[in-house]
Amino acid sequence: MLSLLGKRLLQLIPTLFFVSVIIFSLQQLLPGDPALIMAGEERDPAVIEQIRQQYHLDRPFPVQYVYWVQGVLSGNLGESMRIHVPVLDLILQKLPVTIQLGSMAIVIALVIGISAGIISAIKKNTFWDYAANAFALWGISTPNFWLGIMLIFLFSVKLGWLPASGYVPLTEDWRASLASTIMPAFVLGNAIAAILMRHTRSAMLQVLESDYVRTARAKGLYERTVIFKHAMRNALTPVITLGAIEFGTLLSGAVLTEQIFTIPGFGKLIIDAVFNRDYAVVQGVVLVTATVYIVLNLLADIAYVLVNPRLRN
Amino acid sequence: MTALVDVANLRVVFHGDRGQTMHAVETVNFELARGVTLGLVGESGCGKSVTALAIMGLLPKASADVSGYVGFEGTNLLGLTNAAMRDLRGDRLAMIFQEPMTSLNPAFTIGEQIIETLVRHRGMNRAQARARAIELLRDVRIPSPEQRVDEYPHKLSGGMRQRAMVAIALACDPQLLIADEPTTALDVTIQAQVLDLIRSLKRKTNAAIILISHDLGVIAEICDEVAVMYAGEIVEHAPVDALFEVPQHPYTIGLLASIPRLDRRVETLATIEGSLPDMSEVPQGCRFAPRCPFASEICVGSPPPIANIGARHWSRCVKAPLEEVRP
Numbered sequence: 001m002l003s004l005l006g007k008r009l010l011q012l013i014p015t016l017f018f019v020s021v022i023i024f025s026l027q028q029l030l031p032g033d034p035a036l037i038m039a040g041e042e043r044d045p046a047v048i049e050q051i052r053q054q055y056h057l058d059r060p061f062p063v064q065y066v067y068w069v070q071g072v073l074s075g076n077l078g079e080s081m082r083i084h085v086p087v088l089d090l091i092l093q094k095l096p097v098t099i100q101l102g103s104m105a106i107v108i109a110l111v112i113g114i115s116a117g118i119i120s121a122i123k124k125n126t127f128w129d130y131a132a133n134a135f136a137l138w139g140i141s142t143p144n145f146w147l148g149i150m151l152i153f154l155f156s157v158k159l160g161w162l163p164a165s166g167y168v169p170l171t172e173d174w175r176a177s178l179a180s181t182i183m184p185a186f187v188l189g190n191a192i193a194a195i196l197m198r199h200t201r202s203a204m205l206q207v208l209e210s211d212y213v214r215t216a217r218a219k220g221l222y223e224r225t226v227i228f229k230h231a232m233r234n235a236l237t238p239v240i241t242l243g244a245i246e247f248g249t250l251l252s253g254a255v256l257t258e259q260i261f262t263i264p265g266f267g268k269l270i271i272d273a274v275f276n277r278d279y280a281v282v283q284g285v286v287l288v289t290a291t292v293y294i295v296l297n298l299l300a301d302i303a304y305v306l307v308n309p310r311l312r313n
Numbered sequence: 314m315t316a317l318v319d320v321a322n323l324r325v326v327f328h329g330d331r332g333q334t335m336h337a338v339e340t341v342n343f344e345l346a347r348g349v350t351l352g353l354v355g356e357s358g359c360g361k362s363v364t365a366l367a368i369m370g371l372l373p374k375a376s377a378d379v380s381g382y383v384g385f386e387g388t389n390l391l392g393l394t395n396a397a398m399r400d401l402r403g404d405r406l407a408m409i410f411q412e413p414m415t416s417l418n419p420a421f422t423i424g425e426q427i428i429e430t431l432v433r434h435r436g437m438n439r440a441q442a443r444a445r446a447i448e449l450l451r452d453v454r455i456p457s458p459e460q461r462v463d464e465y466p467h468k469l470s471g472g473m474r475q476r477a478m479v480a481i482a483l484a485c486d487p488q489l490l491i492a493d494e495p496t497t498a499l500d501v502t503i504q505a506q507v508l509d510l511i512r513s514l515k516r517k518t519n520a521a522i523i524l525i526s527h528d529l530g531v532i533a534e535i536c537d538e539v540a541v542m543y544a545g546e547i548v549e550h551a552p553v554d555a556l557f558e559v560p561q562h563p564y565t566i567g568l569l570a571s572i573p574r575l576d577r578r579v580e581t582l583a584t585i586e587g588s589l590p591d592m593s594e595v596p597q598g599c600r601f602a603p604r605c606p607f608a609s610e611i612c613v614g615s616p617p618p619i620a621n622i623g624a625r626h627w628s629r630c631v632k633a634p635l636e637e638v639r640p
């Protein structure tokens with residue numbers, strides 16, 4: 001187990017190297033001279049030259065990369081060119097918001113997706129199965145922005161139960177915080193629930209036909225033991241892995257939903273940075289997102305091995 | 314003495330998703346006393362497994378219509394509730410399946426899969442059940458059972474897994490054990506060992522055993538009585554010696570003629586041309602008629618009556634008893 005962990009961690013290094021090179025190169029492809037942008041109104045060639053030197057923009061590309069990596073490794077992601085705040089601070093400020101939103105969304109997705117999947121599998125071809133499938137189709141085909149607007153209309157405008165927008169940090173007032181995130185979390189979770197439901201259903205149907213489930217029944221085990229122990233253990237492993245990967249997508253992909261509910265998370269940070277050509281921020285955000293995504297994949301792989309005895313040695 | 318198992322007019326009809334029907338088992342009748350081993354033979358697809366699963370109550374309720382009578386200790390199993398049936402399964406009724414590689418759950422240790430049966434039916438606590446599981450593994454001659462008990466199925470060979478399946482089946486000392494081709498998937502030496510196990514079980518307990526097999530050699534070695542199945546029904550039932558010496562159904566004769574191919578499944582019969590009839594409808598006359606070398610007019614009009622030949626020996630053929638009619 002430990003050696004597996006070590007091996008997977010070692011495999012991270014080339015992946016991260018590759019990702020960082022790409023992120024850094026894309027930066028170079030973008031139009032515009034960063035030194036000029038940073039100089040702002042200042043048109044004095046001496047100042048621009050000084051900026052070039054300060055940020056090593058006058059050095060060859062690989063050297064610039066090395067400087068950048070050195071900075072990243074020591075926790076220095078650069079500074080926002082517009083508001084002159086360290087990128088790391090910006091990220092640390094927004095990341096918890098996105099993590100809270102993403103976690104709530106994934107919990108909603110897992111709870112709804114897995115239970116609907118199991119119910120539709122064991123009640124195959126009944127009303128419940130059709131209802132769950134209709135729900136999944138709806139969940140997959142409903143655009144997030146539309147669902148978001150509908151929820152705001154219903155729960156904020158009509159009923160007045162939930163705030164339409166804004167964000168309250170968990171540490172400030174957890175009830176208000178949940179109230180401010182529950183709708184966007186549902187919007188995000190809903191689409192993933194639909195995907196997880198389809199996967200759970202087909203995995204369960206396959207497992208319920210398996211020889212070992214027949215053996216479990218032949219032993220006279222209670223139906224709940226057959227389903228929740230023998231079938232679920234095998235059917236849910238791939239579903240959980242999928243859930244972890246979807247969680248990674250959530251952390252980077254909540255752009256639109258955060259925008260609709262004006263949640264000051266990662267999505268908003270990226271949008272603002274792109275529109276303002278704040279390269280250092282874009283770079284930092286993309287790097288952090290990619291790293292989180294890769295680490296989550298790693299964790300999902302490890303979890304998969306943990307519950308799967310065949311892969312353990 | 315009344316029989317332990319009494320199956321009468323057992324019938325299983327499958328309903329497909331697209332409205333098609335399939336008469337997998339038709340009017341199966343047999344009785345089985347304690348301590349007796351009954352062999353069930355017949356070519357692939359004739360309904361042996363479906364018969365076994367129907368007795369165990371393991372056929373899918375949604376697609377399988379099971380009717381008739383399955384008496385076990387005087388109770389009709391087909392009339393029991395699911396809950397009552399679950400109490401019997403794994404306890405007094407047990408079954409070993411054909412596929413040792415896939416019949417154990419890959420996610421749980423061998424021990425766990427025995428323990429849960431004991432906890433379920435014997436009300437043991439886990440420590441007691443674990444100790445008993447180790448004993449059972451020793452009984453089925455799995456080496457170093459103290460270690461094996463904590464191992465996952467993928468660590469065991471096919472033969473070892475099938476022994477573990479036997480251990481699970483025997484956990485609660487069943488009255489009736491159904492073994493559906495328990496050795497087909499195993500190589501020859503392992504086959505012999507598993508068969509040995511079943512033989513010693515026969516000696517030690519008074520359980521009735523139904524042994525399903527393609528292999529007439531195995532049947533001859535282990536069984537007391539044999540039922541030969543063709544197209545969903547039993548066409549001949551006989552004590553094992555009588556079946557081999559004086560077979561009374563043309564299909565049995567054909568099967569016996571294919572004995573030299575012992576090492577193989579009797580899928581293609583050397584001496585019987587053709588294949589099983591289409592069972593989407595129940596055939597009118599004798600089901601074997603299209604392939605029977607003795608078939609004549611009287612065979613196809615109505616189903617052949619049962620001809621009693623001798624003690625516990627009968628045949629479903631209008632021409633029985635067949636005297637010197639061997640081809």
Ligand SMILES: Nc1ncnc2c1ncn2[C@@H]1O[C@H](COP(=O)(O)OP(=O)(O)OP(=O)(O)O)[C@@H](O)[C@H]1O
Nearest residue numbers: 327335337356357358359360361362363364373376
């Ligand atoms: N669940 C099911 N649904 C529909 N048809 C089935 C089902 N199970 C079995 N059958 C059909 O019933 C017939 C009898 O099958 P069965 O498995 O009893 O044959 P068998 O005698 O055990 O053959 P084998 O020697 O190959 O195991 C086959 O034609 C099979 O296709």
Ligand code: SF4
Nearest residue numbers: 599602605612630631
């Ligand atoms: S009844 Fe006729 S067709 Fe059927 S087995 Fe006997 S002889 Fe053959």
Ligand SMILES: [Mg+2]
Nearest residue numbers: 361362363493
């Ligand atoms: Mg079979």
